[in-house]
Amino acid sequence: xxxxxxxxxxxxxxxxxxxxxxxxxxxxxxxxxxxxxxxxxxxxxxxxxxxxxxxxxxxxxxxxxxxxxxxxxxxxxxxxxxxxxxxxxxxxxxxxxxxxxxxxxxxxxxxxxxxxxxxxxxxxxxxxxxxxxxxxxxxxxxxxxxxxxxxxxxxxxxxxxxxxxxxxxxxxxxxxxxxxxxxxxxxxxxxxxxxxxxxxxxxxxxxxxxxxxxxxxxxxxxxxxxxxxxxxxxxxxxxxxxxxxxxxxxxxxxxxxxxxxxxxxxxxxxxxxxxxxxxxxxxxxxxxxxxxxxxxx
Amino acid sequence: xxxxxxxxxxxxxxxxxxxxxxxxxxxxxxxxxxxxxxxxxxxxxxxxxxxxxxxxxxxxxxxxxxxxxxxxxxxxxxxxxxxxxxxxxxxxxxxxxxxxxxxxxxxxxxxxxxxxxxxxxxxxxxxxxxxxxxxxxxxx
Numbered sequence: 331x332x333x334x335x336x337x338x339x340x341x342x343x344x345x346x347x348x349x350x351x352x353x354x355x356x357x358x359x360x361x362x363x364x365x366x367x368x369x370x371x372x373x374x375x376x377x378x379x380x381x382x383x384x385x386x387x388x389x390x391x392x393x394x395x396x397x398x399x400x401x402x403x404x405x406x407x408x409x410x411x412x413x414x415x416x417x418x419x420x421x422x423x424x425x426x427x428x429x430x431x432x433x434x435x436x437x438x439x440x441x442x443x444x445x446x447x448x449x450x451x452x453x454x455x456x457x458x459x460x461x462x463x464x465x466x467x468x469x470x471x472x473x474x475x476x477x478x479x480x481x482x483x484x485x486x487x488x489x490x491x492x493x494x495x496x497x498x499x500x501x502x503x504x505x506x507x508x509x510x511x512x513x514x515x516x517x518x519x520x521x522x523x524x525x526x527x528x529x530x531x532x533x534x535x536x537x538x539x540x541x542x543x544x545x546x547x548x549x550x551x552x553x554x555x556x557x558x559x560x561x562x563x564x565x566x567x568x569x570x571x572x573x574x575x576x577x578x579x580x581x582x583x584x585x586x587x588x589x590x591x592x593x594x595x596x597x598x599x600x601x602x603x604x605x606x607x608x609x610x611x612x613x614x615x616x617x618x619x620x621x622x623x624x625x626x627x
Numbered sequence: 628x629x630x631x632x633x634x635x636x637x638x639x640x641x642x643x644x645x646x647x648x649x650x651x652x653x654x655x656x657x658x659x660x661x662x663x664x665x666x667x668x669x670x671x672x673x674x675x676x677x678x679x680x681x682x683x684x685x686x687x688x689x690x691x692x693x694x695x696x697x698x699x700x701x702x703x704x705x706x707x708x709x710x711x712x713x714x715x716x717x718x719x720x721x722x723x724x725x726x727x728x729x730x731x732x733x734x735x736x737x738x739x740x741x742x743x744x745x746x747x748x749x750x751x752x753x754x755x756x757x758x759x760x761x762x763x764x765x766x767x
């Protein structure tokens with residue numbers, strides 16, 4: 331049985347760990363609130379941009395745009411998992427990588443080539459460890475992604491797609507549902523799905539006519555040609571923000587559990603320590619009594 | 628036309644980080660791709676592409692100025708929307724900071740040109756353009 335001293339030392343060490351996990355939980359909670367606010371701040375921009383794109387697509391035939399080109403034969407796929415730069419966030423990084431690897435397996439099964447793109451240090455190190463070749467990686471911002479980070483990624487994937495090095499780009503990320511729930515989501519980024527150019531709800535031609543005829547400056551096809559990459563940037567930016575919020579949520583939950591477990595461990599060790607101390611005292615009394623008995627005989 | 632009685636229209640300047648301006652305006656000047664576009668109330672329905680530059684808004688008889696990234700502009704009846712990837716109020720521009728940003732972006736660009744791994748050339752160019760635009764707008 332462990333001595334009182336040993337147990338005392340362990341209790342001290344667990345208490346220190348609990349302080350750290352508690353602090354990490356609070357930091358993650360604060361960052362989560364900010365990340366949620368940024369998702370909300372993006373919504374008006376994203377909605378109006380999409381409206382503008384749908385309206386512009388109505389004014390011009392959506393043909394001949396490279397980012398919309400759906401290729402009959404898919405020879406190569408780019409897979410883009412969005413992970414975090416740091417661990418200690420429960421299953422946050424692992425579940426994205428797992429899904430990405432299963433996509434890779436499926437694609438190879440269909441005889442397609444796979445190019446790896448990755449955001450976040452955790453994903454990059456896991457893929458490197460497994461000896462995958464990484465075409466491009468973006469790190470050091472997943473905590474607080476900026477729009478320019480999304481533009482950089484969008485620019486790179488668009489180049490890969492237009493140069494025909496890949497025929498399809500899929501993004502895998504943790505969709506933010508609530509602080510406690512993240513849903514691993516696979517999203518087709520390129521070619522841009524046709525549904526992105528269509529109204530979510532049916533609108534009558536009367537309603538459309540009511541909007542009036544717009545003058546386009548320059549021509550609608552030029553504007554649409556520029557809106558499509560902007561849409562791509564916005565989609566990636568939204569996914570980066572959702573992934574960041576998910577990461578903070580997952581870390582908060584993981585750290586809360588760790589703090590709770592540490593508390594339980596401390597209670598158990600304290601009980602064990604008291605028992606050990608009691609046993610020591612009993613032992614000492616027995617020794618004293620036995621010694622006294624020996625003297626009286 | 629007397630300024631006090633000018634007709635107004637509703638205006639939103641929206642960026643991915645949130646709204647930079649939301650409210651009524653009497654006049655608006657945006658940097659269109661092929662020249663400045665001036666807007667008053669009752670403007671004809673228009674969709675335009677914007678280049679990086681200065682956005683000026685006249686509201687309550689006062690001009691306000693923003694350094695803005697490239698984007699789009701839509702006006703319809705008395706409702707105007709500016710969608711840009713970045714917009715900073717001219718008074719809030721820290722010229723010293725912007726100069727430092729220019730230096731940093733140039734250094735980043737050089738590293739990208741020397742082929743260093745993990746440095747995105749395109750992103751460096753964008754940063755440089757943004758920072759230079761901020762200096763240009765604040766200098767007016």
